[in-house]
Amino acid sequence: NVMGIRAERMTRMATIEIKMLGGFEIRVNGKPVLAQLAQSRKATALVQYLVLRRGERVSHKVLTDTLWAGERSTNPDMALRAILHRFRLMIAAEGLEEMKDCIVTSRGYYQWNPHLDCSVDVFEVNDLSELARKESDAEKRSRIYEQIVNLYDGRLLPQSASEPWVESVSVRLHGQYRTAILNLLELCKKGRIEEVMFFYNPEELFQGYPDDAEVESWFALAKKVKAALDGAGILMSINPWTTTVHVSRGRKFTEKQRMFQPMVGETGTVSPITACPFDPHWQEWLASFFARIAKEISPTAIWVEDDWRLHNHEPSMKYGGCFCPLHLARFEQETGIRTDREQLLKNILAPGEPHPWRKPWLKVCRDSLLEPARRLYEKVHAANPQVRLGLMSSGPDVHSVEGRDWNLLKEALSPDAPLPVRPHLPPYTEVYALDVSPAVSRQTVSEYDCPIEIYPELENSPRCGKYSKSGTFSVFECYHSALFGSSGITINHYDMMGNGFSLDYDFPEYLAGAKSVLDALTALKLSDRDSEGVQVLYSPGIAEHVRTSSGGSMAALVNGSIGWSGVFYKLGVSHGLTKEISGAGIRAVSNQTLRAYPDEEIRRLLSGKLILDAPSAEILLERGFGSMAGIKSAEWRTLDGDGYAYEEIVGGKESLY
Numbered sequence: 001n002v003m004g005i006r007a008e009r010m011t012r013m014a015t016i017e018i019k020m021l022g023g024f025e026i027r028v029n030g031k032p033v034l035a036q037l038a039q040s041r042k043a044t045a046l047v048q049y050l051v052l053r054r055g056e057r058v059s060h061k062v063l064t065d066t067l068w069a070g071e072r073s074t075n076p077d078m079a080l081r082a083i084l085h086r087f088r089l090m091i092a093a094e095g096l097e098e099m100k101d102c103i104v105t106s107r108g109y110y111q112w113n114p115h116l117d118c119s120v121d122v123f124e125v126n127d128l129s130e131l132a133r134k135e136s137d138a139e140k141r142s143r144i145y146e147q148i149v150n151l152y153d154g155r156l157l158p159q160s161a162s163e164p165w166v167e168s169v170s171v172r173l174h175g176q177y178r179t180a181i182l183n184l185l186e187l188c189k190k191g192r193i194e195e196v197m198f199f200y201n202p203e204e205l206f207q208g209y210p211d212d213a214e215v216e217s218w219f220a221l222a223k224k225v226k227a228a229l230d231g232a233g234i235l236m237s238i239n240p241w242t243t244t245v246h247v248s249r250g251r252k253f254t255e256k257q258r259m260f261q262p263m264v265g266e267t268g269t270v271s272p273i274t275a276c277p278f279d280p281h282w283q284e285w286l287a288s289f290f291a292r293i294a295k296e297i298s299p300t301a302i303w304v305e306d307d308w309r310l311h312n313h314e315p316s317m318k319y320g321g322c323f324c325p326l327h328l329a330r331f332e333q334e335t336g337i338r339t340d341r342e343q344l345l346k347n348i349l350a351p352g353e354p355h356p357w358r359k360p361w362l363k364v365c366r367d368s369l370l371e372p373a374r375r376l377y378e379k380v381h382a383a384n385p386q387v388r389l390g391l392m393s394s395g396p397d398v399h400s401v402e403g404r405d406w407n408l409l410k411e412a413l414s415p416d417a418p419l420p421v422r423p424h425l426p427p428y429t430e431v432y433a434l435d436v437s438p439a440v441s442r443q444t445v446s447e448y449d450c451p452i453e454i455y456p457e458l459e460n461s462p463r464c465g466k467y468s469k470s471g472t473f474s475v476f477e478c479y480h481s482a483l484f485g486s487s488g489i490t491i492n493h494y495d496m497m498g499n500g501f502s503l504d505y506d507f508p509e510y511l512a513g514a515k516s517v518l519d520a521l522t523a524l525k526l527s528d529r530d531s532e533g534v535q536v537l538y539s540p541g542i543a544e545h546v547r548t549s550s551g552g553s554m555a556a557l558v559n560g561s562i563g564w565s566g567v568f569y570k571l572g573v574s575h576g577l578t579k580e581i582s583g584a585g586i587r588a589v590s591n592q593t594l595r596a597y598p599d600e601e602i603r604r605l606l607s608g609k610l611i612l613d614a615p616s617a618e619i620l621l622e623r624g625f626g627s628m629a630g631i632k633s634a635e636w637r638t639l640d641g642d643g644y645a646y647e648e649i650v651g652g653k654e655s656l657y
Helices: 035-039 041-052 060-067 076-093 121-134 138-151 164-190 213-231 280-296 325-335 341-348 358-383 396-402 406-413 439-447 471-483 500-504 507-523 563-571 599-606 614-622
Strands: 016-019 025-028 031-033 103-106 109-112 118-120 195-200 235-240 262-264 270-275 301-304 388-392 419-422 452-454 534-537 575-578 586-589 609-612
Touching: 035 041, 035 076, 041 060, 041 076, 041 109, 041 164, 060 076, 060 109, 076 103, 118 121, 121 138, 121 164, 138 164, 138 213, 164 213, 164 507, 195 213, 213 235, 213 280, 235 280, 280 301, 280 358, 301 358, 301 419, 325 341, 325 358, 341 358, 358 388, 358 396, 358 406, 388 406, 396 439, 406 439, 439 452, 439 563, 439 575, 471 507, 534 563, 563 575, 563 586, 609 614
Parallel strands: 016 118, 195 235, 235 301, 301 388, 388 419, 419 452, 534 575, 534 586, 586 609
Antiparallel strands: 016 025, 025 031, 103 109, 262 270
16 A cells, blocks of 8 residues: 555535546536437537537537538538537436526637536646646645546547547647656656555445446546556555455445345344345355456455454444354254354353354354455455455454454365465554564464465555554565564555545655665575564464353453563564474473463473463463472462562562462
8 A cells, every 4th residue: 555546536526527638428417317318419518629629619610510511511501500409408307507697609710608617637637737737845745636537537538539630639638648647657666666555445435336337437447557567567456445344434235235135133133234244145245346447457366454354343243243144054963953143142242161063163264254255255256267256354363253264264265376475563553663563463473374475464454554654664664564574564554535645645655765675685585584583372273172251242352472572582582383282492381371282282382491370370370280390389469559569489488470
């Protein structure tokens, strides 16, 4: 997300809007009108010619010579008057009072009424180009060029492109568009940026699941930007902002989409727009949308957003879902047990030894995201085998609560090639450097037992460029990523509102300054699997084994397995992350990780060197391994103060809190 480009326009809507770039359309108060005009080639040409003259008075003879150039007509004068009369009848038939006087005639002259509240995309491009030419401030000029790119939906009046009165204007407009595109490409080159990620329907601009008509302008924009980027040797990937939908933002299913089964949260809340991933109608819609992107735009990759999950959709759903009828039916199919949401949650979150229902429920959750992933791949691959799918993700311990198997998901999305993965790389806002740990990204990478391409998502929120993170801090995070074997990095530095580089125009210089070192590090082909030092142990399926102290929420199954990594970063202790018990060296475990392993593996672990936290020590005592760890007893105490003291046992004597 190095360059934000948007298809939506934020300008005030004129009463009459005329689109002439990439096609011809007249809108009044936002609605298309005068569809009948397309049935009369001469009437259409009359309107187009007068509009292009921008309020200039045109003589009767110039009009007839232009519209009937090279054609035989017994009486072009009479034909012109008849065409104008027919056009006015069309306006009257549709009751378009706003357009009643759009063509003014006077003493043998014709004129498009310059006093109408009317906007024409051609003139907007012209005016913006002149504004950019006069603007000395590079940042402001860049923003103007972005507006030109947004407006330019294609060549002027393509159906009439061969007409001399169209051709000359078209050449000039296309030159203005090329100037705008080249300016934006210059910024990419300045930052030595190799790929631009093109977002659709993102964040505050989210409009819900789009229908085919709604995406036409976006597809047109994506195609022309792709062509420009191709010419500059810069790749383009596509990131549709929604799959299941992050959060509703007040949006609801449209009438056509009410066939989608909505997600049901653990609270019983029914989402107004987030779909259950088991729903076949939603699966077909999403796969077809992705396939159309692959076929028509042909990006290097289409990214599956990190809303490919069951958790964190609506605040009122708490942890999330899905406990809809489709999920409950699948649980019954899996176990032969018919139940409801309340009883299911009561059992899978019951305190003590995990209830037998938890394991099959996690499998149901896993399948609900694997099945649509396979459908996505099938449709996209059939539409364009050259387009790859990529996966963005949240923290592995959270995904464990929905039963995620990372290797199965890789096989679903990319069975024949390495999967591009985009793991979460916090923090969202610049903090003290010692508090920064890429542990979540490293854990995500270590989940895969198969070839992948790693492009961590350098997070930034509220995505205000240097107001959230400095260029220096972002480059520091880039180095972090290169050191654990990343193939590249995706940088979520700019906002999702289409302001592009304007909030941090100097950021590309920071990227360019670091690029040679980053490329050199990448060329070393580092792998985090080769990391030396302490190995922080985690279990991919930990949510199956976590014990809760009370019912409550599915969030209670999130383990927090890699806390030691943050500690080791601060202390300068070399370390890696592993899901393997065996192996030389020191292991470090935290929280309830040990519950995932049987007794024989715990013995093997204790036969080596092990760093424990207090919850891990408690589990060892509970399972009868205290003596192997040198622990006789333990109890939880509350510290009556706001600081800790270093404790050392000397001569069998110790202090107590």
